[in-house]
Each structure stands twice: as structure tokens, then as C-alpha cells.
Amino acid sequence: MSWPVSMQPEAMRTSIEEGDWSSGICDCCNDMKQCCFAFWCCPCFACITTREFGQCLCLPLLDIFGCIPPITMSMRTSVRRRYGIKGSLCRDCLCSTCCLPCVWCQMSTEMKKRTLPTVLSDIISR
Template identity: 70%
Template sequence: MDWPVSSQPQSAAVSSDAAEWASGICDCCQDMKQCCFAFWCFPCFACKTSKDFDQCLCLPLLDICGGCVFPASMSMRTYVRLRYGIKGTLCNDCVCSTFCLPCVWCQMATERKKREIPTVLGDIISRW
């Protein structure tokens, strides 16, 4: 059975007033709990973060097959950057994902925490 297409995919364009990352690539120690989880049990942390972004839980495990380039982590970083309208390039995503994988995943987890914090007032109003 064919389903009609109700909307066409839109291109993701980052404007000149695009946002910056909420934390730097080396700011992973700002949240020590998250930092310890990422550095001591990185596969679990990456899988949890991937799941938090509604992606496949096992997506980060594909990086095992990547060699010196980590395609799943690079594509996840690009996805997060485009989702939140953050400035950057694919080349920068590749470099960051290649040289400091735990830092990249901490940065993405921090971004999600800072951008998707529910507001108490919004929850109260939505219940009315």
C-alpha cells in the first residue's frame, strides 16, 4: 500500500547568526559525573547518549569498524550540529571525532542537556 507524502524534506541551512556549541570540545570536565562515565565506560556512555537523541542505541558501536576515522560519531556530531543550528563544518566534525572521541560525545550530551531542559512554568501552562 502506498502512502501519500504529506511534506517534502527540507534542506538544513545554517544561517550566519547560527549558534555556538554550549560547551567547548575540551570542557568535558565541567560535569564530572558525565566526564567519569564517558572516560571509564565510553561504549556505554556513547550508546546512552545516542539513545537520548532518539537514535539507534547501538549506533556508536559501528565505530569499531571505522579504523582511524569514526563515521558514526562524526555523523552523530553533524546531526546534533544541524539539529540545533550550530556553526561548524563537516571537516571540523571529522577532526574532532578522530582525535578526541570521548570529548565529542560529552560535548553532544552537554548540548542536549542545556538545550532540552524542561521549564516548570511551561509544564504548568501545558496542563491547563
């Protein structure tokens, strides 16, 4: 005898705690070497940062063709999602449109601070 199913299983819900950016949008001067590189050669800096994030090296060059830089905005959104950072698509769009080098510096800084250093004992134990 089979009983009718009266309740379907629910999807597992996980609570992901969202945090803030480790640096502000105007904190790019904290690392002067990075700041100068981003301001004087933003396309090169953006390509390198994109590659370090694991995306295509030349992807940021597509930003040249629009008034709202779609790649910068989508990269900022991806960085936020990967690291659980609070924000919105609207804010990503606004920041990416108004201060391109600052956004790339902020993303680069975030990736550097969130990357865990490789420890020799971890490599040996594998």
C-alpha cells in the same frame, strides 16, 4: 486570454542564525560525573547519548570497525544541524577522530542545555 509567465516563484528563504557550542571540546571536566563515565566506558556513554538524541541505542558500536568513527562524526553533524551550531564536516571528522570521549561529552552537554524542562502547567493546559 492567458498571459505567459515571465518569472517563476522563488523558494522561501529563511535565515537561521547559527551559534556556537555551549561548551568547548575540552570542557568535558565541567561535569565530572559525565566526564568519568565517558572516559571509562565510552561505548556505553555513546549508546545512551545516541538513544537520548532519538537514534538507535547500539548505533555507536559500529564505530569499532573503522579508523574514522563514522557514527560519532555523523552524530556530531546531526547535533550541530538540529541546534544551529556553526561548524564544518571537516572539523567534525577531526574532532571525532582525535578525541572520541570529549566529542560525546560535548554532544551530551549540548543536548542537556538545549532541552527545555517540562512545566506542569503546560501539561495540564493540554
